[in-house]
Amino acid sequence: MDWKETYQTWLNYSKLDKSLKKDLEKHKEDESRLEDAFYTSLEFGTAGMRGIIGAGTNRMNIYTVRQATEGLALFIEEQGEKMKERGVAIAYDSRHMSKEFAVESALTLAAHGIKAYVFEELRPTPELSFAVRHLKAAAGIMITASHNPPEYNGYKVYGEDGGQLPPKEADDLTTYVRSVTDILSIDALDREKAEKEGLLTFVGNDIDRKYxxxxxxxxxxxxxxxxxxxxxxxxxxxxxxxxxxxxxxxxxxxxxxxxxxxxxxxxxxxxxxxxxxxxxxxxxxxxxxxxxxxxxxxxxxxxxxxxxxxxxxxxxxxxxxxxxxxxxxxxxxxxxxxxxxxxxxxxxxxxxxxxxxxxxxxxxxxxxxxxxxxxxxxxxxxxxxxxxxxxxxxxxxxxxxxxxxxxxxxxxxxxxxxxxxxxxxxxxxxxxxxxxxxxxxxxxxxxxxxxxxGHYEEKTISVKMDGMEGTEKINEIMSSLRSQTPEKFGDIQVIMVEDFKTQTRQKGSSEEGIELPPANVLKYTLADSSWIAVRPSGTEPKIKFYISACDDSGVAVKEKIEAFEADIRSRIDF
Missing domain, CATH: 3.40.120.10 (Alpha-D-Glucose-1,6-Bisphosphate, subunit A, domain 3)
Structure with missing residues (x-):
């Protein structure tokens, strides 16, 4: 279906959440807004997902949260009954809809017979990580959009060690999430039934004390x-x-x-x-x-x-x-x-x-x-x-x-x-x-x-590029840098190029491998030990340029930062 058909499916869904129905009706004349909300699914990647709260497949709402949790439930089920019995710890921050999303996650898990330990009130991300380990849970969910603007919320998944999932497990989970296509009809157990059957338990003070x-x-x-x-x-x-x-x-x-x-x-x-x-x-x-x-x-x-x-x-x-x-x-x-x-x-x-x-x-x-x-x-x-x-x-x-x-x-x-x-x-x-x-x-x-x-100074240039055009532009920038390797930044020679996507390190005429997982990052080391790195954000529609300069004096370092930034801006149109 194209985005208009998906939009109509949501609009015609008789059981659609009332607040989301109201959101759709409020913006029914704003075609560009509706297209952005429905042209794609909210991306679930290695860091989970993050997006604007509202109606649509490309928004944070109870249905996209259920979809992510349904994928997590399938991921846990694949690992056997013992993992299901260990349950999932869930925490949330102070954002709009955070508690609602936490409870929806728990009820979606409950429909699979997976117990959820939900914090009774908002708690920090590190305590969620601690709780996963303390409870010996199979996984954890944190509802947060970190420091994004108020209109955002997000969903992060943690493994049994209390850390965010490493690449292989994250890829497996993402596959399960993307396999869930009919997101409007995902089962979620009734809250009262979930609590009565012991599939939804609220936690708090005891874990606070242990932490x-x-x-x-x-x-x-x-x-x-x-x-x-x-x-x-x-x-x-x-x-x-x-x-x-x-x-x-x-x-x-x-x-x-x-x-x-x-x-x-x-x-x-x-x-x-x-x-x-x-x-x-x-x-x-x-x-x-x-x-x-x-x-x-x-x-x-x-x-x-x-x-x-x-x-x-x-x-x-x-x-x-x-x-x-x-x-x-x-x-x-x-x-x-x-x-x-x-x-x-x-x-x-x-x-x-x-x-x-x-x-x-x-x-x-x-x-x-x-x-x-x-x-x-x-x-x-x-x-x-x-x-x-x-x-x-x-x-x-x-x-x-x-x-x-x-x-x-x-x-x-x-x-x-x-x-x-x-x-x-x-x-x-x-x-x-x-x-x-x-x-x-x-x-x-x-x-x-x-x-x-010695003096060290760093600067990060973060450029936001929203929507389909933004994604294409970010991809073009990375492709351009790979096809035309800069020889210098400012007046300082590039002596080493590391491409973490191809896992190669080029220094002069010699090339060697990089023993790290593949990632869409380029890093240029300069003759004076300064460096520049470029990477698309894993959680936001942004591309980031990292500058690090070093010298004997603070004045010299600032001059280098300015020169490197000017060079980057002259190469990249943003």
Whole structure:
């Protein structure tokens, strides 16, 4: 069927959800909107799915959620009765329709005789990962669109280890999801019947307690916290999302007593009414936190995104202003503190390893080298970090000490297998206390690292390209770059090209393989050790250009970033 026929099928469906029926009737004269809603199915990929809430096959609604869950149920059934008996843990964030989508997922599973453990109230993504492991569930579902605008929601699937599914399993699940074509007639058990038969169970406080207990293992130097915990001034905001309850309890239980909150952002709000974007990467999201910080002369401002898997910081400068750090800067500070603290306590294992994505800064790796910690690069997506942790636990070859992505995602202890902003919150408070006791602010500390290791700066250019034309344009850009390899960026020569799709590394006339799963990413290493990478987003209609520059001075680095960006924009029409 073409999109018009699909639209008519939905419009004529007598049992169509009333709110979706109303949505269709409201926009019946807007053909371009209807075409976008029905021309394709909402893509279910390796990271699940994410889209605008509303009626249509290309939208987030109870029917597309049932379709995804029906695929998951078939995927679990294929693995046998024992996996079905283990059930699925389900959590959700503060967005519109999140709880409804969580319950619909549970009732779809129940129709297959698969038990669901649904959190009674909103909870962060990392606690969902923890719950999968704690409950020994077969899988997990997180209803969230992370830091996307209010009109979005999403659906992420987790495997039995608490990590997002690795490529093979994700491909198998995607095949099952796509095999479900009649999405309007998917069975979902009646809620009352599901609860009565024990197929729908609500959970919460017990898992909170276990997770908070595990969080105690994140702390390295409790004596330091005992000395500084009452005087260190922290401002924390969950940006209207899920981080408030657990974040507040986590800081309090280890001894940070002087914590102030941004009252207008502490309560969940699906419209994120005080920010343009609920994204801790965006300096504008810190406006109210900065106001609060100035009021109390805070040492550090901390923000988590709506599902509390990402964390951002604003730090006080010598002039009393607050500057928002990049994800790479935060990671560098964490790495310096974690490895130094363990070294001082003689608790840093000889076979320690740090994991990071291929588009993250090299500065943490340089710092890791100083402490004898190996760095292993993985593809973008925290599931690849989780996959490596699982591998190390199996062969005992290395001990995981830290993992991060430049997009503000960090993990310190592997009782969670995804980005964990609550863990990061605890660690940031501890490392701020450490540097303060040494007479440094975090702003001073990052510049000390530059003085020691050289200046590193990164920039990500994210270009949104919606609809069919956008997808075609992204594909054209990647094809063009592959057919015409740039010889230089700015005035600096390209000395190595890595194509992670073909799994090849070209350096001069020599070529070798890349021992990573295939991914649609190109990375160019330059003669001065700077690099540029390009990849389409796995969760949004975007193409991303990553720039990383290094030099002896901050001025020189900024000039390189500007030159590289100008070069990219001259090559790519956007």
């Amino acid at each position: 908070l207990e595990a969080l105690r293992t994140v702390t390295i130097d409790q004596d330091l916290i005992d000395r500084q915990g009452r005087s260190l001034k922290i401002v924390f905001t969950p940006l209207h999302g899920t981080g408030q309850m657990l974040g507040e309890k986590a800081l309090k239980q280890i001894g940070f007593k002087n914590v102030s909150f941004v009252d207008k952002q502490s309560e969940p709000d699906p419209d994120f009414s005080t920010v343009k974007s609920p994204n801790p990467e965006d300096p504008a999201a810190f406006k109210l936190a900065i106001d609060k910080g100035k009021e109390i002369d805070a040492d550090v401002l901390i923000a988590t995104d709506p599902d509390a898997d990402r964390l951002g910081l604003a730090v006080r400068t010598a002039k009393g202003h607050y500057e928002v750090l990049s994800g790479n800067q935060i990671a560098a500070l964490m790495v310096e503190y974690i490895f130094k603290a363990h070294s001082l306590k003689e608790s840093l294992p000889k076979n320690s390893v740090m994991l990071k994505s291929i588009v993250s800064s090299n500065l943490p790796s340089v710092i890791g080298d100083k402490y004898g910690v190996e760095t292993i690069d993985v593809l973008t997506g925290f599931k690849f970090i989780a996959e490596k942790i699982k591998e190390f636990e199996t062969d005992h070859s290395k001990i995981f000490m830290y993992g991060f992505e430049e997009s503000y995602g960090y993990l310190i202890q592997p009782f969670v297998r995804d980005k964990d902003a609550i863990q990061a919150l605890v660690m940031v408070a501890e490392m701020t206390a450490y540097f303060k006791e040494q007479g440094y602010s975090l702003f001073d500390a990052i510049h000390e690292l530059y003085h020691e290791h």
